[in-house]
Amino acid sequence: MDLIIQGFAWIFTPAHWTTTVFGTGILDALTQHLILTGISLFFTILIAIPIGFYIGHTGRGRGIAIILSNVARALPTLGLLSVLILFIPDVAGIPSNYIPNIVVFVLLGIPALLAGAYAGLESVDRQTIDAARAVGMTEWQILQKVEIPLGAALIVGGLRATSLQLVSTVTISSLLGQVSLGSFISNGVATNDYPQMMAGAILVAALALIIDGLLAVVQRFVVPRGVSRGANDRRNTTARGRKAAAATQGTPITEGI
Amino acid sequence: MIEFKSVSKLYPDGTRAVDDFSVIIPSRKTTVFVGSSGCGKTTLLRMINRMVDPTSGTIEIDSRDIAQTEPVRLRRSIGYVMQNSGLLPHRKVIDNVATVLLLTKVPKAEAYERALTLLDTVGLDRVLANRYPGELSGGQQQRVGVARGLAADPNILLMDEPFGAVDPIVRTELQAETMRLQRELDKTIVFVTHDIDEAFLLGDQVIILEKGARIAQKGTPEEILARPASDFVASFIGAERGKRRLTVSSGVQANGDDLVLVDAGGYAAGVIAAPDGKLATGNASPKSRSVSNKTSQAGDA
Ligand SMILES: Nc1ncnc2c1ncn2[C@@H]1O[C@H](COP(=O)(O)OP(=O)(O)OP(=O)(O)O)[C@@H](O)[C@H]1O
Ligand SMILES: [Mg+2]
Numbered sequence: 001m002d003l004i005i006q007g008f009a010w011i012f013t014p015a016h017w018t019t020t021v022f023g024t025g026i027l028d029a030l031t032q033h034l035i036l037t038g039i040s041l042f043f044t045i046l047i048a049i050p051i052g053f054y055i056g057h058t059g060r061g062r063g064i065a066i067i068l069s070n071v072a073r074a075l076p077t078l079g080l081l082s083v084l085i086l087f088i089p090d091v092a093g094i095p096s097n098y099i100p101n102i103v104v105f106v107l108l109g110i111p112a113l114l115a116g117a118y119a120g121l122e123s124v125d126r127q128t129i130d131a132a133r134a135v136g137m138t139e140w141q142i143l144q145k146v147e148i149p150l151g152a153a154l155i156v157g158g159l160r161a162t163s164l165q166l167v168s169t170v171t172i173s174s175l176l177g178q179v180s181l182g183s184f185i186s187n188g189v190a191t192n193d194y195p196q197m198m199a200g201a202i203l204v205a206a207l208a209l210i211i212d213g214l215l216a217v218v219q220r221f222v223v224p225r226g227v228s229r230g231a232n233d234r235r236n237t238t239a240r241g242r243k244a245a246a247a248t249q250g251t252p253i254t255e256g257i
Numbered sequence: 258m259i260e261f262k263s264v265s266k267l268y269p270d271g272t273r274a275v276d277d278f279s280v281i282i283p284s285r286k287t288t289v290f291v292g293s294s295g296c297g298k299t300t301l302l303r304m305i306n307r308m309v310d311p312t313s314g315t316i317e318i319d320s321r322d323i324a325q326t327e328p329v330r331l332r333r334s335i336g337y338v339m340q341n342s343g344l345l346p347h348r349k350v351i352d353n354v355a356t357v358l359l360l361t362k363v364p365k366a367e368a369y370e371r372a373l374t375l376l377d378t379v380g381l382d383r384v385l386a387n388r389y390p391g392e393l394s395g396g397q398q399q400r401v402g403v404a405r406g407l408a409a410d411p412n413i414l415l416m417d418e419p420f421g422a423v424d425p426i427v428r429t430e431l432q433a434e435t436m437r438l439q440r441e442l443d444k445t446i447v448f449v450t451h452d453i454d455e456a457f458l459l460g461d462q463v464i465i466l467e468k469g470a471r472i473a474q475k476g477t478p479e480e481i482l483a484r485p486a487s488d489f490v491a492s493f494i495g496a497e498r499g500k501r502r503l504t505v506s507s508g509v510q511a512n513g514d515d516l517v518l519v520d521a522g523g524y525a526a527g528v529i530a531a532p533d534g535k536l537a538t539g540n541a542s543p544k545s546r547s548v549s550n551k552t553s554q555a556g557d558a
Contacts, residue, residue: 131343134308135357135405136333149347224347226389 007198052117069111116158120151264314292466336406
C-alpha cells in the first residue's frame, strides 16, 4: 500500500513529467508509448481487418485463421523480439529497434482484432444478408451497408481487446532500449527505485483504462439504432449470434445498451 | 413471360432439388407453386432472380436467357418478398423501401417520395416511415417487404411464403391486399406456398409440385378441383378426404334461404344461398373471385 502511494507521489512530482534521473520524463515516455502503440495498431488494423472481413463475408479460411491466431498468441514476445532485433537491420531515418518492436506487436495484436472482425460479420443474421443480396446489392455493398454496421459492436470489441493488449505489451519494449512507459519500470527495477517502478506500472494501467474506456464509448456508439432497440434481442438468441459473441474477446454487445 | 426449359438443380451435396422442370409462367397473372416442404419451391423461385443458378436447362424472361444478365442487375429488376420480411434491421422503414431505388442511383428526394407513395400502396400509414423494422408487427413488416419489392416498379414479383409467419386474420388481409395489388398494378406474380387454400385463393395458375419439383398438376384452381390428375393431387387438395366434397346438411336450418353445407366428415364447411329451394350458381373464373374480394378487404394491419 505504501509503495502505491509512493508511486503516485512519484508521478505527481512535477519535475518527473519533463525529466528524470535517466533523462526521459513522463511526457516523453508517454508520447513514445502512444506513438509505438498507434503505429502497431495501424498495421494491425491494416492486416487484420481485410482478412477478417474476407473470412466473415465468405466463410472461407476460418480454420486456418484460428490456427495461425493461436500460434501468434503463443509466441514468447520477448524471445521473438530479441531474435528479430538480431535479424532485422536498422533502416535510415527510423529509430533503432523500431521495426522489430512493431513487427512483434502487430503479430500479437492481430488475433483479437481478426476474431472480432470475422465474428462480427458472422453474427449478422444470414437471412438479412440473403435478403440484401436478393434485392440487388453487390457483395461490396452487402459488406459496407449490412455486415459492417450490424457487426460493428463485435468488430469494435476486437479493436478494444487488441488496443488493450498493445498498450500493455508496448511496455516490454523498454527492456531492449526503446523508450516507453515501461522505461520507468525497467529503470526502477535496475536501480531499486521502487516508487519509480510502481509509477510506471500505474501509468501503464491508467493509460490502458483510459483507452479501453474511450473504445467502450465508441462501441456503444456504433451499434445502429433499430438494432439496439429490441430487434437485436431476437438476433442474439440465435445459436450463431451467441457463438460469435463468445468468440470475441472484449465485451460482447449484449452489455447494457 | 417467364419460361423454364428443362431446368434441373443439383446442389453440391447431391440433393436433386429440381429435376427437369419446364413451365411457362404467363405475364400479368399470378402463378402459384404449391407443394409440401422440401419439394423445391424456393429453389425454383430463386432461380428466377439468379439467387440460385440451374445446373442445367435455361430460364427465359420475355424470351431472353437470364444467364446472360448480370445477377445484380437482374435482381434489381425483380421484386422479391420473403417469409421473414428480410428487412434491414438497422434501417428505417422508409430506407428499407427505398433500398433498391438508392442502389440504382435514383435521387434521394425522389426515392423517398416514391417510398412514401409505396407505403400508401401497401396500406401502411406514413407515420411508420420513420420506425425501425423491429418496431413493427409481423404483418406490418410483411407489408414493408412487399413495398420494398415493388419499389423499382418491377414487372415481376417473387413471393416466397410471404404470409407464412403471420396469424390467420392478418394473413387473410394480406392475401386480399395481394389480390388487390395484382389487379391494380398488373404484375407477374410468382407465389410460393405450401397452403393449398392460399394457392387456390391467389393463383390464376396453380402448379402442384412433388419432390424434385416434378409437376403433379398444373391448371386453374377450378380445373384442379374439378379433375385432380392423380391420387397425389387429390389427397393434396383434400378431395380424397372429402374435405372439398360438400353436401347440404339435412339437420341444421340456416337463416332465410341459406342451406348449411357439410363435408364428408360431417363438419360444417359453409352456407350456400338457395332462393326458392334452388341452389345458386356462380361464375368460376378468377375474375369473379377477385371482384368479390374487392369489397371485403377493408381491414388494415
Ligand atoms: N443450399 C442448399 N444446399 C443443399 N441442399 C439444399 C439447399 N437448398 C435447398 N436444398 C435442398 O433442396 C430441396 C428443395 O429445397 P427448397 O428449399 O427448394 O424446398 P421448398 O419446397 O422451398 O421447401 P419449404 O416449403 O420447406 O420451404 C430440399 O431437399 C432441400 O434440403
Ligand atoms: Mg421454401
